[in-house]
Amino acid sequence: MPSLVICEKPSQAKAIAAVIGANTRRDGYLEGGGYLVSFCVGHLLQLAEPQDYDERYKKWRREDLPIIPREWKYKPNPKTKDQLKKLAELLKRPDVDCVINGADSGREGELIFRLVFEHCRSKLPVKRLWISSLEESAIAEGFRNLKDGAEYETLYQSALCRQRADFLVGINGTRLFSTVYGANLKLGRVQTPTLAMIVNRDAKIAGFVKEPYYIAAIEGGGLTAEREKLSDKAAAEGIRAACDGKTAVIQLVQSQEKSVAPPRLYDLTALQREANRMFGYTATQTLNALQNLYERKCASYPRVDSRFITEDMAAGVPALVSAAAGLLPFSVDADNINVPQIVNNAGVSDHHALLPTNTAATADLSALPTAERNILQMLCVRLVSAVSEKHIYSETVITVECGGEIFTVKGKTVIAEGWKAIEQAFSASMGKKQKNEESGLPEVFEGQSFIAKSAVREGFSSPPRPHTEDTLLASMETAGAEDMPDDVERRGIGTPATRASIIESLVTSGYLERKGKQLLATQQGKNFITILPDAVKSPLLTANWETSLKCVEHGELSADDFMTAIQSFIGDIITEHSAPSAEGLALFPPKASGEVVGKCSRCGNDVTEAPKGFFCSNPNCKFALFRDNKFFTAKKKKITKEIAAALLSEGRVFMSGLHSSRTGKKYNATIIMSDPGEGYVQFELEFEKKRLS
Secondary structure: OOEEEEEOOHHHHHHHHHHHOOOEEOOOOEEEOOEEEEEOOOOOEEEOOHHHHOHHHHOOOHHHOOOOOOOOOEEEOHHHHHHHHHHHHHHOOOOOOEEEEEOOOOHHHHHHHHHHHHHOOOOOOEEEOOOOOOOHHHHHHHHHOOEEHHHHHHHHHHHHHHHHHHHHHHHHHHHHHHHHHOOOOOOOOOHHHHHHHHHHHHHHHHOOOOOEEEEEEEEEOOEEEEOOOEOOHHHHHHHHHHHOOOEEEEEEEEEEEEEEOOOOOOOHHHHHHHHHHHHOOOHHHHHHHHHHHHHOOOEOOOOOOOOOEOHHHHHHHHHHHHHHHOOOOOOOOOOOOOHHHHEOHHHOOOOOOOOEOHHHHHOOHHHOOHHHHHHHHHHHHHHHHHOOOOEEEEEEEEEEEEOOEEEEEEEEEEEEOOOHHHHHHHHHHOOOOOOOOOEOOOOOOOOOEEEOEEEEEEEEOOOOOOOEHHHHHHHHHHOOHHHOOOOOOOOOOOOOOOHHHHHHHHHHOOOEEEEOOEEEEOHHHHHHHHHOOHHHHOHHHHHHHHHHHHHHHOOOOOHHHHHHHHHHHHHHHHHHOOOOOHHHHHHOOOOOOOOEEEEOOOOOOEEEEEOOEEEEOOOOOOOEEEOOOHHHHOOOOOOOHHHHHHHHHHOEEEEEEEEOOOOOOEEEEEEEEEOOOOOOOEEEEEOOOOOOO
């Protein structure tokens, strides 16, 4: 009897089917080797909307909040309902004896599979395929070591908690503040604290007042030595005057050998940050390129937060390093490597760090899209660098006395480039400007003297820099860390898998905008954060929730307790913020309400008259009848209040004297309105049928 393998996406199913011998194509699945291999297409099931629970939730009213389902409902994604139907058929086949969850090996993959499995009410036993690569060897090893699906129950519960918490906070928070202020204010559990970090940074920049500082320096004997910064110009000038033309004596020459350890392997966030710095890629662009490489079997599983590998992988590292070195556009010595420095079992959670695969060695780099090629080479450079020797340099500090004042100068001399030679060679191959890290000093000795020439250098304090995706990802990753104990596993807000989509959502919503690499809050975003209470926009609170989700995943906190805390939080927010603040009213003044002309065909709220037309009073509804609608203006007519009222109540209106652009003549007809539910309403003409005599 065959086992049914359900993957997350078609490309994954194809890769797995090829390894286990399911080579015969069927309608919506592959068959062979004792397996049926089918797939989801992302989320086949999505959370029901509030109105799916109760019709009254079509209207946005504060008195209906909080909206908290007693029993959660899901509905098929209309775009992929046929594939859901196919999976239901396969799960009910009498000859299928087991189901193998082959979705992505992570929280979201677990959720995608389990929602489908439960929706279809299957009672079949479940096994879990848990792999970190789509290489043939990894898939084969995974099938030899299938896990009991029950081992991942707490991972599933964590995924449900994340999804439902996002729904509750988003739906209730959005409806609360939108109705309080009469504006479309989209709130998100992680999005809003992320936006707050940008707004706060922008505010610090806008409010920054530069302050001067002064540095007294002496020059001579091939050296330029400086005092520390002073805020008092007169004091710095006094030091200059006391030293100019005087004898300076070198009191101390100290040299110390130092080293910089090789960098750790990439996790997803570290890769996204580096790709943004080096190539200007957005977090989403990097994730998409990495996902494509994963599906091409050239990279390991993308959505990881680990930066090490496990001991059982160590034996394969030399061959992998050799393969990676062969993909680089410059020569690398891949023989003398230090594998133990990238091995740490305790540092690996669900998946090991990002790695190129052995399969990548056979890839035609010239055939890859530019972003994928760059990301793959970044993975290769990082792997080779991570197992290379330390970067060693000598740092010399020279102390000079002159006029009773002490001046210092530092110099650096590279002893062994080590791993930095690899990363510098890669940057050079990409046409990036190289920074000279050496600042050598002349040979001097203690007691040596020279006649000093002194000066004062003026500088100014610098404002914080605007966030880029690099710095924002870093802030998201560490948000709240300073307020958490050292043993907390996850700090920060969002996860490596979700941070890219969070940033994109804020841009799409109009709260953020990109200017080059910079991410800046729009005025709408600034106003929104200004009116929100601290609890809703707190990165620390959201970071605590992320930590709690990890506790659910590890079985240290029950899903019910987590959701109870979320519901309590929502109840408190609604109770405490059911009326607008004075500051909020200034930023979101009440809109003058025009005369009601009818009910909205989409949400049932009132449609009111305004100078440019007739609009739904629900701030989240986009229904509109513009006076200068193109359909009407082509017929030399405008939508009047009477016409709008008829269209809203009857869906049609009879009009005489319509202009024909083709003949130039006038005619009479009935105009029928249809509403597709999104975008613009549509109109068509209906003519009275002539009677046959």
